[in-house]
Amino acid sequence: MSTARPDDQPPELAELTLLDEIGPLGDCLADFEDGRINVFGGIPGERVVARIVRYRRRRKRMVSGLVLEVIEASPHRVPAPCQYFGACTGCQWQHVSYSHQLVLKRGYVERNFSEYPSLSSTNIEPCIPAPSLYGYRNHARYTIRREGSPGFVNRITRRFVQTDECMLMAPGINRLADDLKGRAQETSQLSIRYGINTDDWLIQPRLKSDDIALESGQSHYTEKLLGREFRIASPSFFQVNTEQAERLAELVGETLGLSGRESVADAYAGVGTFAILLAGSAKRIIAIEESAAAIRDAASNASGIENVEFIEGKTEDVFDSMEAHPDVVILDPPRSGCHPTVLEALVRLAPERTVYVSCDPEALARDLDVLVRGGFRIESVRPIDMFPQTHHVETVVLLGCD
Template sequence: MYSMIVMRNRQVPITPNLNSNADRLRVTLDTVWEMGACSAWFENTHLSVFGGIPGEDVEVEIIRATRQFVAARVVEIYESSPYRVAPPCPYFGPCTGCEWQHIDYTHQLTLKREIVAKSFADIPELANLKILDVIPSEQTYGYRNHARFTVGPQGKLGFINRTTRSFVAVDECRIMAPSINSTLQKLQGHCGETSQVAIRLGVNTGETLIQPPLLSSGIPIATGQAYYRESIAGMPFRIGSPSFFQVNTPQIQVMVEHIQKHLDLQGSEVLIDAYAGVGTFAGLLSRYVRKVFAVEESKAAINDAKANLASLNNIEFHQRRVEDALEKLEVPSSIVLLDPPRAGCHPRVLETLTRTKPERVVYVSCDPKTLARDLRHLVTGGFEIAHVQPIDLFPQTHHIECIVILHLKTEKTEG
């Protein structure tokens, strides 16, 4: 269904002639679209509108127009959504890091569930799946343990606007942990020697990692740490500078508890933790199973995992690509846990699983589209989905994590 779009005081030009920061349209916003924008239409042209909420009647300003993509932002609201709230961040809008601060958090969860459902709806094998309500984040602001800032003029730290590519200097970021904002203020104006600065925080330990090493004499804190330490459910973890770690620390334990509960682990299972990273899932689930095979391609991450889990005697480490390891690991696994990057699993990973047929597969994903693509392969290859549980690790943004548990089909379930 196309939304009504009219120009104020003049005729709308065709898409190739839409001028950034010049043309304004009045639109009724449709559903949530990519990058957290709302969709709207002019004739056959799709608009991605930032700063809106589905159902609103708004005036938008074109901020970027090409033959493939037209982006706009809300500049005036004629009919506001009941879910609209005042964004607390002074940089909201120019900074595109968190695009949903203007939406009530409870409604954010509803929209995130819809994003997952839409990703599945276009795939016949997944179209009728029940998507559970989103597990909310314990914290809706101040939750991020990892920040990567761009360095702008005069050594200022900030972010790049995703649409305009302009630099936005910031003195704080509301979704970062307070300690990261304190560190940001100490570094502000002293980072001209580099182009980016990463700050990582052990929320439960207070340890900080700042990379790259900064040599300016005006910086009052240490930088260039090789790693920092974190503690989850009483288990210590060392996380090196190149290694991945989930950005929302309290939600990690929520995810592990959910997986453990819904797998109903009895202690006899063999678990392959694919994309094991620094060993978070392998370590926290090892107490519930007989044996864990931790597979990770990154040398830095697998070294962290070995250091983190050295005291556990039921974990075996394999540093190689997951698609290679699964083909060569000749062990009868009860469960395979997949936690791939945003791009999803390599096709060979899915092909191996449909051939070796483990009893259960747990798929943890931060991208509903690649998740849906990979689930289709598993479902057509002999697995059935027990449930799909979205969990929010990224409040104030459109991003959503999902935990999907699949069981191997049996004659009984097929019948």
Template sequence: MPPLVGDTVTLRIESIVFGGAGLARLEDGRVMFVLYGAPGELVEATVETVHKDYLEGAVSRVVEASPDRVEPACPLFGECGGCQLQHMSYPAQLVAKEAIVREQLRRIARIEDPPMRPIAGAANPWAYRNHLRFSTGRMYGDIGFIHRRGRGLLKVENCPIADPWANDLLPKLQGKGAGLHQIQMRHNADTGSYLIAPRIRDLDLVLDTGQKEYRERLAGKDFAVSASAFFQVNSAQADEMVRLVGEALPESGDVLVDAFAGVGTFAVLFAHRFRRVIAIEESASATKDAEENVRQAPNVEVLAGKVEDLLPELIARPDAVLLDPPRPGCAPAVLTAIIEFKPKVLVYVSCNPATLARDIRTLCDGGYRLDSVTPVDMFPQTGHIECVTKLSLATET
């Protein structure tokens, strides 16, 4: 009889997939994605969800442990959904993430031997997260994270991947969340600037809250970031990403298009290499921030709107295009416009190796050559992966 929700099955973990679960196979051939296993381990797993073609679950007991298994640093690991890989040593996490990117490029992009560079691991895989969003207990004001399966609030005293500044503040904020839905905390250690939103009205809290924006520092430049705007959560690895993007972009050129420009970081940081930079961003709050930030670079023009709408309408032919889309990747109209414009260099920053591989296939079919893919571990202890990819026009027309 096929396993049902709540049943325990014994499985061998084959590999780690994007998102951090282990891939295993049932006796009937169906795949089961198992949280908290390591490659090679024999485990007992509890079935949590049954789909038509696959199952999901979590390790309940390790029968044969991997030599890469370590004791998780967080007492809430396994209940909190923020981390998926604390049970694996950091070198093993990096190996697993490299393998995920390589497998996606082989399977989806259909590139048998992808030109991958070694993963850019973090010097410190802990205490890095500079942006946290806490849920609150509306009655008593407790602050924490929601259980990974939605089973209520997990009160948090300390988060091992959080910026130490945030952990120092947690005791002061506990009990102050009554009546609020969430509390957002953002901080940059270099500038000392921070944001705690929304405003917490408590006479005993000697701390400014309710800021509309704060200042981030990236590659030596400061950027205004609104409460609702996106910015990378790992400052040290964001600097490394900038370095890798800089290696991939041309040293000089006429026009750079920074698609999905966010608050304008890449546009500002690489404006000195180009006569003109066109930054395209859809988010209203990020566009507002970008317009303020590009005052540092007068040759940058910010266009507000969807990339798939604005990119095909550009008159200027770009020498290079920098893509940094959200997780779903690029809309077909974006890739079609790029293929028609034929910029010599594309730099694609991705947070989803599957949609990256899909878009690489389209671009290669449209006349581009994949030069390099560098995974970047922006989120240690989790199943998330960033990549910096360079493509070049294969033939000049």
């Protein structure tokens, strides 16, 4: 619960110099009192006046800063186009030029790699830009307040921000959210998933009000990637940027350079995106996924493809008991990275090529350190921007093993 100053008291202000480092949430860092604090809305090297917010989170005292005034601006500062920027913290970098966002993302990957001697000399290639800087998200998670309107909660102040639109969302999501405005009082959380290439959608939970004409409570929706239709159930993971998900699949294929003779293990396979799109380039693919809903989706999505087998189970369990040595492994784990047992099994299996797709540079560096010390070598590291205007970055790493 927030313990920030009440509105009738003057805010606590501080003049800060922002350090040349980005924190794990995309905020700048600054020296303050006896330590360092995160400062939202700045750019490294700037001199700013920030509002200091003191609060408790999980019984821990926290201090953060919110930029109110820029005294010495970075040359990379641009006007944030969204009227809610700063009040809503969903975007961290709308005030940063896009070319510099890519530099910061590459730098964040480099910084995490530099923490490990085994990775410190690794070359990080430039970040692949996104074709659409706004309107790219196919999934929105809204908070609903009593009046029934959707919005978001500021992660620092914990205040609710009602929004008429979100500039990151696909126009179809904003249209659906607008249709629900003032009518969704029966729930406190609302998820909208939208097929950018199909105009199909999924709204959860089911809304029973007679005032709502929109279909809701669907079990799944469909989307197309590279011309192939994918069924995606409500609990199943799917990349939030459809355009870049297509580029990511192409990048994984280009990076692996499959000849058609390889056996491939696709770990954390989700709804089968990589396995299905790469099936025509491999001899055989075993796709592993622990989510029962995602496995059902994947089996449906792979209809007509005979060289892909789906195994329902945890990757660590399947890899630990795997006897056949795949030629190629694809890793696309959740943000937390790979289970230690998966890494141990990889060292034992020693595939010729492994592609590791990660959305968290910190977890990626930790896992790569284990693999490199276990005999793998890093052949390429390529960040790709799946999330413009935010600090998040995807990274595709190719590993070899003799």
